[in-house]
Amino acid sequence: MKIASWNVNSVKARLPRLIDYLNASSVDVLCLQELKTVDETFPREEIEALGYHVETHGQKTYNGVAILSKQPMENVLRRLPGDDSDEQARYIEATINDVRIASIYLPNGNPIETEKFPYKLGWMDRLICQAEKLLDTETPIVLAGDYNVIPQDEDCYDAKAWDGDALTQPQSRHRFRQLLNMGYSDAYRSFTPHVNYTYWDYQRGAWQKDNGIRIDHLLLSPQAADTLTEVGIDKDPRGQERPSDHTPIWINLDI
DNA sequence: ATGACTCGCAACGCGAGA
Numbered sequence: 546m547k548i549a550s551w552n553v554n555s556v557k558a559r560l561p562r563l564i565d566y567l568n569a570s571s572v573d574v575l576c577l578q579e580l581k582t583v584d585e586t587f588p589r590e591e592i593e594a595l596g597y598h599v600e601t602h603g604q605k606t607y608n609g610v611a612i613l614s615k616q617p618m619e620n621v622l623r624r625l626p627g628d629d630s631d632e633q634a635r636y637i638e639a640t641i642n643d644v645r646i647a648s649i650y651l652p653n654g655n656p657i658e659t660e661k662f663p664y665k666l667g668w669m670d671r672l673i674c675q676a677e678k679l680l681d682t683e684t685p686i687v688l689a690g691d692y693n694v695i696p697q698d699e700d701c702y703d704a705k706a707w708d709g710d711a712l713t714q715p716q717s718r719h720r721f722r723q724l725l726n727m728g729y730s731d732a733y734r735s736f737t738p739h740v741n742y743t744y745w746d747y748q749r750g751a752w753q754k755d756n757g758i759r760i761d762h763l764l765l766s767p768q769a770a771d772t773l774t775e776v777g778i779d780k781d782p783r784g785q786e787r788p789s790d791h792t793p794i795w796i797n798l799d800i
Numbered sequence: 801a802t803g804a805c806t807c808g809c810a811a812c813g814c815g816a817g818a
Contacts, residue, residue, distance in 0.1 A: 554817080555807055579817085581808065606808055607816075653818060693818070712818065746818070747805035758818080790806080790818080 546642060547571065549779075549795035550689035550761055552578040552650070552744075556611070559789055560588050562782055566793060567595050570779065573615050574641055575793075576648035576689040580609030580634075587611065604634035610648040610690070614641050627671035635668070644769065644800060645679060649690030654711030662711055665693070669720040676724055679766070685800065686766035688729065691791065693760055694721045696731070699740050700759035712760060729764040732796045736776045743778055744791045752783060761794050772798040 549572045553559040556577060567575065575597075580587065583603045592599055592613055602623040603609040612618060618639035625636035635650040649672070654665030672688075679686045695712045698704035707713045725731060733741075742757025751757065765773060775797035783792040 558807065579807090653816085655816095655818065695818095707818090710818075744818075747807095749803075749805085751805095760818080787806090 546573050546644065546798045546800045547795060548574040548576070548646065548687055548689065548763070548798065549793045550576040550578070550648070550691075550763060551782075551793040552691040552761060552789060552791035554579050554789040554791065555581040556587060556609070557582055558787070560591060562785060562788060564591065564595065565785075566779070566782055567592070567597065567613070569781075570793070570795070572795060574646060575613040576646065577611040577613065578609075578648060578650035578691045580604075580611060581606060582609060600637060600639055602634045602637040608634045608650055610635060610637045610650050612637055612639050612646060612648050614639075616641050625668070625671050625675060627674055628667070631668075642800060644685045644687060644798070645682070646687045647689065649688060649692065651691060651693045653693050654714075654717065657709065657711050657714060662714075665711060666716055666720065669717070673720060673723050673727075676729065677727060680728055683768060684766070685769035685772065685798070687769055687796070688724075688764040690762070691760060692721065692762050694718060695758050695760055696721055696762075702742070702756040702758070707758070712758070724764055728767055730767075730770045732763040732765050732770070732773060732776050733759070733778070733794065735770065735773065741778045743794050745783060747790050761791055763794060763796050765796075769798060772800050774799050
């Protein structure tokens with residue numbers, strides 16, 4: 546079962562790239578983030594025509610997440626529990642082939658002196674609560690998405706350049722480690738000793754200079770991690786015409 | 801050339817992204 550995660554930075558602007566990727570990658574499940582559109586205008590027909598079921602949680606202009614799956618989805622949850630006043634569409638969860646899969650668009654949190662940073666930290670605390678509840682089921686769980694956290698300095702081309710940024714703050718990194726310490730594993734690091742990046746800024750020739758950061762992650766419960774056979778980052782979409790600034794990351798589970 | 805962004809929006813510059 547091949548599961549991928551991709552922040553597409555507008556699903557409508559990226560539709561040609563998305564169709565290319567679905568055709569080329571043969572993923573069973575694709576978790577999308579930053580749709581930047583509402584459910585009514587999500588390009589559902591184009592994706593269903595490729596043989597995928599589609600579950601979305603969209604929002605006008607900002608955010609928005611979705612799960613695409615060759616197999617049907619059950620028990621879809623469209624918000625992160627813990628704050629009924631939170632209107633931002635950043636979380637969707639569904640069961641596919643007895644695997645519970647979440648598509649996560651964690652808040653960026655910049656600038657850190659504004660209310661955006663405590664919103665990020667509060668959102669991470671709610672994610673930790675949800676991750677604990679899911680872990681209690683002792684089943685395969687995949688928490689996939691754009692975490693907007695650079696876990697360690699080595700996950701960044703130049704840690705000094707990101708000093709003071711919400712993505713590298715100790716409070717952000719601590720909460721990411723809490724997810725690991727409760728029993729989830731970072732799929733990429735469990736198989737790959739060297740670092741590759743998943744995001745390169747549009748500006749300053751970051752892609753050409755490989756000035757990237759690793760912020761898109763797939764976290765696995767022990768029952769999912771036991772079945773992990775492969776992990777990779779598909780860099781091709783980042784080098785194509787009119788790309789997203791993120792590129793897909795994927796795993797293969799022997800399920 | 802010591803550098804160059806890309807989305808959505810009842811835009812015509814701005815907010816947001818990371």
